[in-house]
Structures are given as structure tokens and as C-alpha cells.
Amino acid sequence: MAQYAVLIFERETADGAPDLPPEVLQAHMDLPARVAERGGRIVAGMALEPNATATSLRGDVITDGPFIETKEALAGVFVLEARDLDHALALAKLTPIVSGGVEVRPLVGFHVTPDE
Amino acid sequence: MTGPVEVPGVESAVAEAHRSEWAFVLAATARITRDLDEAEEVVQDAYLQALRTWARDGVPERPGAWLTTVARRGALNVLRSRRTLERKLPLLLEPEEALEPEPAAEIQDDRLRLIFTCCHPALAEEAQVALTLRLVCGVATPDIAQAFLVTETTMAARITRAKKKIATARIPYVVPDAADLPARVDAALTVIHLLYAAGHTAHSGAELVRDELTGRALDLARMLHQLLPGVLDTGGLLALLLVHHARRATRTDPEGRLLRLQDQDRSRWDGDLIAEADRLVVAALRAGPPGRFTLQAAIAALHAQAPSYAETDWPQILVLYDELLKVWASPVVALNRAVAVAEVDGPAAALVAVEALEADGRLSGYRYLHATKAELLHRLGRDTEAVRAYRAALDLSGNAAEQEFLQERIHATHPST
Numbered sequence: 001m002a003q004y005a006v007l008i009f010e011r012e013t014a015d016g017a018p019d020l021p022p023e024v025l026q027a028h029m030d031l032p033a034r035v036a037e038r039g040g041r042i043v044a045g046m047a048l049e050p051n052a053t054a055t056s057l058r059g060d061v062i063t064d065g066p067f068i069e070t071k072e073a074l075a076g077v078f079v080l081e082a083r084d085l086d087h088a089l090a091l092a093k094l095t096p097i098v099s100g101g102v103e104v105r106p107l108v109g110f111h112v113t114p115d116e
Numbered sequence: 117m118t119g120p121v122e123v124p125g126v127e128s129a130v131a132e133a134h135r136s137e138w139a140f141v142l143a144a145t146a147r148i149t150r151d152l153d154e155a156e157e158v159v160q161d162a163y164l165q166a167l168r169t170w171a172r173d174g175v176p177e178r179p180g181a182w183l184t185t186v187a188r189r190g191a192l193n194v195l196r197s198r199r200t201l202e203r204k205l206p207l208l209l210e211p212e213e214a215l216e217p218e219p220a221a222e223i224q225d226d227r228l229r230l231i232f233t234c235c236h237p238a239l240a241e242e243a244q245v246a247l248t249l250r251l252v253c254g255v256a257t258p259d260i261a262q263a264f265l266v267t268e269t270t271m272a273a274r275i276t277r278a279k280k281k282i283a284t285a286r287i288p289y290v291v292p293d294a295a296d297l298p299a300r301v302d303a304a305l306t307v308i309h310l311l312y313a314a315g316h317t318a319h320s321g322a323e324l325v326r327d328e329l330t331g332r333a334l335d336l337a338r339m340l341h342q343l344l345p346g347v348l349d350t351g352g353l354l355a356l357l358l359v360h361h362a363r364r365a366t367r368t369d370p371e372g373r374l375l376r377l378q379d380q381d382r383s384r385w386d387g388d389l390i391a392e393a394d395r396l397v398v399a400a401l402r403a404g405p406p407g408r409f410t411l412q413a414a415i416a417a418l419h420a421q422a423p424s425y426a427e428t429d430w431p432q433i434l435v436l437y438d439e440l441l442k443v444w445a446s447p448v449v450a451l452n453r454a455v456a457v458a459e460v461d462g463p464a465a466a467l468v469a470v471e472a473l474e475a476d477g478r479l480s481g482y483r484y485l486h487a488t489k490a491e492l493l494h495r496l497g498r499d500t501e502a503v504r505a506y507r508a509a510l511d512l513s514g515n516a517a518e519q520e521f522l523q524e525r526i527h528a529t530h531p532s533t
Contacts, residue, residue, distance in 0.1 A: 002286050083288070084286040084287070084288035085236075085238060085285045085286050085287045085288065086287075086288050086290070086292065086296070087288075088286075089238075104285075105285075106284050106285045106286065
């Protein structure tokens, strides 16, 4: 199995995730099970607070906001295991999206630092 | 064919086998190496070996099978040395049974795997076109670069990037499953059509028909139709290209200037190709709801079968354009439909349609919009406006033959300029 990052890009709302319709939130909760049913695995996932909370650093310069401004902001990332790109795309299609889309990228590696 | 053959015959036999068997040999070999670069290398070696061995022993009865055997043996050697080196490269993906001997029918399928890998929508369209020429047709990179008017370095980089993405993102070496097949077949047909169109119009430069590209595109369309008979639009695309091909000799006059359909010598069209196209169109129309290539082929075949421009079945062509717009809402189709409207309902009705398209804006950089509008204005006696529209078309054309044609039209419309 290969690993891919699925980057979720969504039109932003004022408060981020809490503004999502309940059925969309539920669909996010159900995603790992649906992916598993289809022979894939979600290894890890993270949901991001809105762009307005981001702080960027370029060298020593600190700026308010995300590193790259886009119409649809990066809202979350999950790590997906799939057989190949076609499988990964079919699984990524299950991601609940309100207004935006996802980007699928092969991973060079994915590591979690174990607790001491 | 048995016994030794003289050397010149061998060279042409190898060249012929290169053209007709390359995809077959490479596709079967790539299943073993699971790496396109390595497969290409051993297949190239197999062709070199053919030059030597066939000169000595004669041309084998089935050159494709001979080349496949030699290339697959080379691939197994590569695998062995790869294991020794313990290289860990991302490989083409497909089920593990690749090394088993397999029935001929399965090997046939390998060409489909190769086509679908090269025409994967995760690759940019220009990369799909280049990869298809390189890997499915075996055309050398410098020749591809020349055909698409980019430097060899640019084209080599484009092909390398695409191969790297196939390996890194793990684009699978498979025939897509039933759910994805319609969209993926359409993508492959689009690439083949682009190839033909690139050879046919040769946007810049003096030579109008680049036979190599059009011939390759026709080979590919035949291959896809043969491998996926009756699937969606494969028959439609082949029919469409056959009609284009049947008329290729009359697209320009002896000086290389573009000729309009109404000015072409229909007696020089290739009747056999047109008849073959017609049979394919009839079969495709019977098979189910027609796709965009089948409808375009039906329109082209009607034109090709008409004894003259005036005697063309314009009402039927208009009906087909209406159908085509339903499955493919392209402004270019709408523009072509307007030409049919001019013949059925007159130039004034057609001009209304063209002006609506102009207002839409998507075709403002499209020279045929301005040329069509100019033609209609001329027929309505509005020559000053017609000349202005011809000039707009002229400004957008990068093709010498076309520019000359438009100059001529300006001159004919308004002799004082």
C-alpha cells in the first residue's frame, strides 16, 4: 500500500469547523469506516482552525495569516493508504466537501514521534 | 516467410515491425519491469538485436512475437540485476502474476494498459499526447519535439516529468474498471484526436499535413477500436479520422493554399476510406446513444458523400449538430452549427447565431469565428464589415497557408484594398 496526503480545501466560514452543517461533520466522522470498507485506511487526520488564526514566518519576518492566500483555504489534511493513485482518488472522492475540493499527493514518508 | 532474406529487406522489416508492433512489445515488457524507462531500453535493444539476427537467420514469421520474447527475456535479466543491486524504486503497479506465461488474449490487453496509463487524467494533456507518441507509437523524442514545435530539451523534460509522476504518484498500469471506463476511454480518444488535429492543421509553419502524426493517430484509432470494439465512441473516432484522411489531398491547392469545402475537388476524395467510415458510423449509431465523436463522424460522412457542396443534406446536418450540442456544449460546435444554419435558413439567421457567440466572448481569440462571420457578412452584401472581420481572423492566424487564404478572401471581397 502507498501513502498519500489528502489536502482538503474549503471556502472559509467565520468560525471554521463549528459552522459546518451537522451532516457534513457526521460524514467526516464516518469517513475512516467508509474508506476501510473499500480497502483503504486513514492513518491520521487533522482539522485546521481558520486562516485568520494562522501566523506565517519567512526568515525572521512574522506575518498574520496563511503562507499562501487562496480562495479556498487549507482546512485539513489526512493521510491515506491506498493501492495506487486510482484507488486513492476513488477514496478521496468520499471526503465531504461543501464548496471546494481535495488535492491528493503521494507522501515521501509519514512519521509520528513516539512518546518517551 | 522462411529462409534468409537480403539485408535491405531486413531493415524495412524491422522498420515495419517498429511501427506496427512497438506498442505490443513495450506493453508486454512493461508488465515485467514495471518501470517504463527500463522497458523502453530493453525493447530498443530487442529491435537492435532483430537487425542483426534477422539479417543472419531471416525475418521470423511473427516478428512481434519474436521481439516480445527477446524483450521479455531482456526484462527478466534487468529484474535479476535489479534484485542484486537491491534498488528500491517506485514501480508500475499491477497484480503480482506478471511473470506467469499468459494467453495471447491477455497480452493484447497490455496495449490498453499502456494507452490508459499514458492518457491518465492525472497527467497534463500535453504530457498525455507526448507520452502516447513516445511510448505507444515509439516515436523518437526529437521527432515529437519537432512536431509540436518545441525544443528537444523541453520535450524530453516533459516526457521525463510525466514518467516520474506515473512512478511517484503510482498511476496504475491497468485497464480502468467499468465505472471509470467511459471517462477514461473518452480521455484516450481525445488524445488521439488531438494528435490527428496537430498533424492536420500544423498551426504554425508552412507544411500543412504532417503525415507522420496523422498516420500515427489513425493507427492508434484503429488499435483502440480493435481492442475495444463497440465500446462507446471508439468507432466514431476512427470514422471521423478516416473521413478527414479521405479528404487530406484536397485540403490545399497545388501552391499549398487552404481550400474551402465548397472549392475542393470531390473526385479526389478517397471513396474506400469514406465507405469504411460510413459503415463504422452506421454501426455506432445503431449501438446506442451516440457520443460526440460518432456525431462528428456522421456529419463529416454526410459532407463526404454529398456530390457537391450545394447538394449536401444540410437539414440532416443541422439535426446532427443539434444532437452534438446536447452531448458536447462547445462554442466551437455552436459555430459550426451556424454554418449549417446559413445553408438551411440563410446567412441572416446564421449571422444572428454567430453574433450571439461573439457576445459570449469565449471564442474571441478563435480565428474561425471571425472568418465565418466575414463570410456571412459578405453573402449579405455588407462588404466593409466583412473585410474588417477577415482582418481580425488574419491577425489571429499563425499558419502561412491560412494567412494566404484570408488575404485572398479580403482581396476578393473588396478589390480596392
